Structure formats: C-alpha cells, structure tokens
Amino acid sequence: QKEVEQNSGPLSVPEGAIASLNCTYSDRGSQSFFWYRQYSGKSPELIMSIYSNGDKEDGRFTAQLNKASQYVSLLIRDSQPSDSATYLCADERVSGAGSYQLTFGKGTKLSVIP
Amino acid sequence: DAEITQSPRHKITETGRQVTLACHQTWNHNNMFWYRQDLGHGLRLIHYSYGVQDTNKGEVSDGYSVSRSNTEDLPLTLESAASSQTSVYFCASSDGLFGSATSEQFFGPGTRLTVL
Numbered sequence A: 001q002k003e004v005e006q007n008s009g010p011l012s013v014p015e016g017a018i019a020s021l022n023c024t025y026s027d028r029g030s031q032s033f034f035w036y037r038q039y040s041g042k043s044p045e046l047i048m049s050i051y052s053n054g055d056k057e058d059g060r061f062t063a064q065l066n067k068a069s070q071y072v073s074l075l076i077r078d079s080q081p082s083d084s085a086t087y088l089c090a091d092e093r094v095s096g097a098g099s100y101q102l103t104f105g106k107g108t109k110l111s112v113i114p
Numbered sequence B: 001d002a003e004i005t006q007s008p009r010h011k012i013t014e015t016g017r018q019v020t021l022a023c024h025q026t027w028n029h030n031n032m033f034w035y036r037q038d039l040g041h042g043l044r045l046i047h048y049s050y051g052v053q054d055t056n057k058g059e060v061s062d063g064y065s066v067s068r069s070n071t072e073d074l075p076l077t078l079e080s081a082a083s084s085q086t087s088v089y090f091c092a093s094s095d096g097l098f099g100s101a102t103s104e105q106f107f108g109p110g111t112r113l114t115v116l
Helices: none
Strands: A004-006 A011-014 A019-025 A032-038 A045-050 A054-058 A061-066 A071-076 A085-094 A100-104 A108-113 B004-007 B010-013 B019-025 B031-038 B042-051 B054-057 B064-066 B076-078 B087-094 B111-115
Touching: A004 A085, A011 A019, A019 A032, A019 A085, A019 A108, A032 A061, A045 A054, A045 A061, A045 A071, A071 A085, A100 B042, B004 B087, B010 B019, B019 B031, B019 B087, B019 B111, B042 B064
Parallel strands: A011 A108, B010 B111
Antiparallel strands: A004 A019, A019 A071, A032 A045, A032 A085, A054 A061, A061 A071, A085 A100, A085 A108, B004 B019, B019 B076, B031 B042, B031 B087, B042 B054, B064 B076, B087 B111
C-alpha cells in the first residue's frame, strides 16, 4: 500500500509566525499534489495544488514540491488564529484500473496561538 | 452558484438496515467520489464514478454500493449497515475526462452516520 505520510501534530505556532507543514509520499508515479484545509466538523477545502518541482505561492500560502525526495510542504506566512485547522496532504496517482485517484494523508492539526 | 449537497446531514440507523446517502452536484462534473473519514484513518475512498453508468471500487468498498444514472447524482448505499460503518461520509466531485487526471476535487458538507 503506497502511503502519504504526515505528522499528526498538533503543531502550535504563535500568531504572525510561519507554520510549516510537511508531507512525504511513497508512490514515485504520483504527479500532482494537493493541500486541503479542514475545520473541525466541516468538509475539506482545497487551498493549494502543485504539479511541478519548486515553489508555488498564493497569498500567504506557499507549496513546495521535491519529487526526487518525494516531499511536499505547505508554508503559511503570518499565521492567523483563523488558520487553526487540520491540513490534509493528498497525491494523485494512477490506480490499478488505470484511472486517477487521490490518496490522502491523515492530516496535521495546526493551532495558531494569539 | 454551483454546489455539491449531501443528505441527510445526520443519520442514526440500526445494524442490518439498508441505508442510502444522497449526493447531488450542480457543477456538471464528470467525476464523483465517496469517502469516509474516521479518526486515525483519514479520508479513505469507497467508490467513484467517472461518468454516467460508470462505477469503480475504492480502497474500502466492502458493504457499499453506488450507481450513476445521471451526471448530477451518486447515491451511496449501505446494503446491511454494520457498527463498523459508523463514520462521516463525504461526497466529492471534479472535472476532467473519463480516466484522466482528477484535478481538483470539491467536497460536499458531509453526512454523519451512526449505526447502533
């Protein structure tokens, strides 16, 4: 079973700091990677996608991908209490049937302390 | 605005009963997915569909079935509910051609199912 691994946390950072969330994946065939944010009791919400090696920035969020190391990360700059949530990492891979599926990590819980 | 809805939002049932969870999307997406989310396991794929009349088994499909008769709906049926199926169920959809990259998935609000 090819996995997506995340540190479950909780990760606590002070307000205004940079939060760094990490994810590793085992399937070298994975091509696309996604970060979802999930507030308690709510559904996952897509916040970033990344397909190529390097950095991708969107506002306070930066996704980083290193396919050689099979590593993807999410940086949140100027963290706010509203960023407190569980962050899910997912990769997209070809299933045994030849179609594409997402495989999710178990998520990292982030707490931003005012 | 386009959206994806699930019903019911909460359901309590008894062991052995058949239960159907509804999922309806107005994005006109080809691809639809059912996941369950449990503490310690994260999101796990139950079934998915890449278009009308197409259904496929996911990682944890035993005890579940789906059918796709139109683009908008993918109902999930628990044939004979078991306590192990107590969970939060999420439906999701995405654009893309059959079998191609699923691209970005959009999730419904979820159904919390309790099997007593």
